[in-house]
Amino acid sequence: MARYNIDNLDQRILGFLIKNARMPFLEVARECEISGAAIHQRVKKMEDAGIITGSSLQVKPKALGLDVCAFVGIHLNESNHYETTVEALKVISEIVECHFVTGSYQLLLKVYCRDHEHLMDILINTIQRIPNIQKTETLISLDQTFERQVWVKDKKHVKE
Numbered sequence: 001m002a003r004y005n006i007d008n009l010d011q012r013i014l015g016f017l018i019k020n021a022r023m024p025f026l027e028v029a030r031e032c033e034i035s036g037a038a039i040h041q042r043v044k045k046m047e048d049a050g051i052i053t054g055s056s057l058q059v060k061p062k063a064l065g066l067d068v069c070a071f072v073g074i075h076l077n078e079s080n081h082y083e084t085t086v087e088a089l090k091v092i093s094e095i096v097e098c099h100f101v102t103g104s105y106q107l108l109l110k111v112y113c114r115d116h117e118h119l120m121d122i123l124i125n126t127i128q129r130i131p132n133i134q135k136t137e138t139l140i141s142l143d144q145t146f147e148r149q150v151w152v153k154d155k156k157h158v159k160e
Contacts, residue, residue, distance in 0.1 A: 004049035009034070013042055014052075018149040021055035066112040068119050069141040072127065073105035075134040082106055088130045094122050105137070116140075 006014070009032060016028045025043070029036040046052045061069065076082060082100055085107065089098055097110035109127075113119040119138070128136060 004045065004051060006046075006051070010042055010046065013039060014046070017043075017052075017055070021057075061112045065114055068113045068115055069144065070111045070113070070119055071139045071141065072109040072111055072123070073137040073139075074107040074109065074127075075104075075136070076106045077132050077134045079106050081132045085130060085132050089127070092122065092126055094118075 012032050013028055016023055016031060025039045026036045029039045032039070043052060061067075074085075076085060086098060086100075089095055089107075089109065094111050094113055095109050096112060099108045100106065101108045111119065111122065113122060119140075123136060123138060127133065
């Protein structure tokens with residue numbers, strides 16, 4: 001796949017769509033002072049290049065009663081078995097992210113639970129019972145200060 005170079009206009013388009021994936025293309029076109037067809041073409045090119053992979057709604061976990069966010073570092077007995085471990089972790093709905101990382105852990109998870117008891121249950125009775133998991137270390141988030149998509153330069157004041 002050829003590398004797609006994002007220009008200032010693409011950055012502006014991405015900026016609008018990251019803030020609101022439901023923003024109509026015609027509104028994006030008005031903001032960018034170009035035609036709706038040009039927006040469609042550029043979005044299609046970015047989709048074809050794998051830059052845009054879809055759009056989704058964001059759900060706030062606290063609104064669903066998931067008041068505890070935790071990060072769980074996992075130490076594996078053998079790192080080469082991480083794929084089978086990841087497959088076992090995928091079925092645990094409380095885990096929303098799983099990263100194979102460098103450093104002290106092999107895997108780093110982001111987990112949402114109702115309360116501390118629910119977190120403890122998930123850790124002891126589910127995660128720690130997966131074969132090849134040697135031990136876990138849990139960090140509880142006290143507050144999420146901000147959240148965003150990947151960084152896209154803000155080019156509000158740049159005209160094409």
